[in-house]
Amino acid sequence: MRSSKTIHVISAHAEGEVGDVIVGGVAPPPGETVWDQRSFIADDQTLRNFMLNEPRGGVFRHVNLLVPPKNAEADAAFIIMEPEDTPPMSGSNSICVSTVLLDSGILSIQEPVTHLTLEAPGGLVRVRAECRNGKAERIFVQNVPSFVDKLDAHIEVEGIGTLRVDTAFGGDSFAIADAADLGFDLTPDEGADLARTGARITDAANEQLGFDHPTTDWRHISFCQIAGPLDRQGDILTGRNTVAIKPGKLDRSPCGTGASARMAVLLAKGQMTMNDRYHARSVIDSEFQCRIVDQLDLNGRVAITPEISGRGWITGTHQHMLDPEDPWPGGYRLSDTWGA
Numbered sequence: 001m002r003s004s005k006t007i008h009v010i011s012a013h014a015e016g017e018v019g020d021v022i023v024g025g026v027a028p029p030p031g032e033t034v035w036d037q038r039s040f041i042a043d044d045q046t047l048r049n050f051m052l053n054e055p056r057g058g059v060f061r062h063v064n065l066l067v068p069p070k071n072a073e074a075d076a077a078f079i080i081m082e083p084e085d086t087p088p089m090s091g092s093n094s095i096c097v098s099t100v101l102l103d104s105g106i107l108s109i110q111e112p113v114t115h116l117t118l119e120a121p122g123g124l125v126r127v128r129a130e131c132r133n134g135k136a137e138r139i140f141v142q143n144v145p146s147f148v149d150k151l152d153a154h155i156e157v158e159g160i161g162t163l164r165v166d167t168a169f170g171g172d173s174f175a176i177a178d179a180a181d182l183g184f185d186l187t188p189d190e191g192a193d194l195a196r197t198g199a200r201i202t203d204a205a206n207e208q209l210g211f212d213h214p215t216t217d218w219r220h221i222s223f224c225q226i227a228g229p230l231d232r233q234g235d236i237l238t239g240r241n242t243v244a245i246k247p248g249k250l251d252r253s254p255c256g257t258g259a260s261a262r263m264a265v266l267l268a269k270g271q272m273t274m275n276d277r278y279h280a281r282s283v284i285d286s287e288f289q290c291r292i293v294d295q296l297d298l299n300g301r302v303a304i305t306p307e308i309s310g311r312g313w314i315t316g317t318h319q320h321m322l323d324p325e326d327p328w329p330g331g332y333r334l335s336d337t338w339g340a
């Protein structure tokens with residue numbers, strides 16, 4: 001056996017969505033801040049291609065790189081690599097990272113509750129983990145400031161016509177469309193159609209609406225969330241949604257950044273109050289339990305601090321290697337599984 005690199009990974013999923021964690025074998029990327037390190041990884045592409053592309057990766061995979069924190073308050077820092085983007089923050093990935101840090105013993109677990117501060121590229125996130133018998137059973141993440149960009153905007157989408165969407169940021173940027181307007185029930189058998197339709201809506205929203213984050217250089221809409229109707233029981237709002245992740249898959253989890261963006265929209269529209277809870281369900285019926293912790297001003301915009309909570313599980317370990325004679329060191333993507 002020979003290899004020019006060996007990358008150590010602990011694999012995990014959060015409510016169904018894969019979030020592998022690189023725990024060794026990769027030197028910290030250059031950069032003064034975790035955002036700069038994120039930008040290096042996004043521009044350079046070498047690590048992204050090696051880990052995300054086939055034959056080591058696949059369209060379903062997200063990979064997180066642990067790096068030494070830059071902020072003295074943080075216990076750990078991480079850079080998220082998703083199929084298209086290297087985003088500011090991710091709900092499912094932050095739950096996977098917290099689960100791996102605690103369940104594998106990288107950080108020590110305190111029972112019944114462990115408090116952590118993680119540094120994501122988009123900022124510090126406070127984590128509370130309910131722990132029992134050496135396992136982090138439920139991870140609560142206070143997300144980065146989340147806000148509405150445009151309410152009730154209209155876009156023209158090929159094959160659909162005029163569509164009403166809201167755009168919002170919840171650690172990543174979203175166009176949010178109503179499932180009923182598109183004729184979807186958000187069931188698993190609609191998966192391929194939802195992924196294709198969502199990608200077309202994201203493209204149209206980028207062309208016709210765009211997005212500009214007030215404090216970073218995040219200047220596009222990453223995802224389309226197709227949101228189902230909400231059911232209110234007392235102060236709990238429950239609703240299904242799915243998030244189309246380009247180039248062509250659905251989030252298996254209820255999408256933490258999507259739930260954060262949706263709560264910002266619901267608050268702005270008077271459909272949710274600061275005292276309500278929002279239980280977001282995915283197409284595989286997994287759930288994130290969410291709430292709004294507080295409101296703040298983000299460079300003149302009304303923003304919220306959302307909290308999302310969900311469960312993560314370790315699924316295995318892996319050492320990814322590169323034989324120097326492997327003709328595809330950067331891997332490959334084919335449109336059969338990577339979307340057309």
Ligand SMILES: O=C(O)[C@H]1NCC[C@@H]1O
Nearest residue numbers: 090091092255256257258
């Ligand atoms: O939970 C989330 O926020 C996400 N899941 C995969 C894509 C998004 O980052």
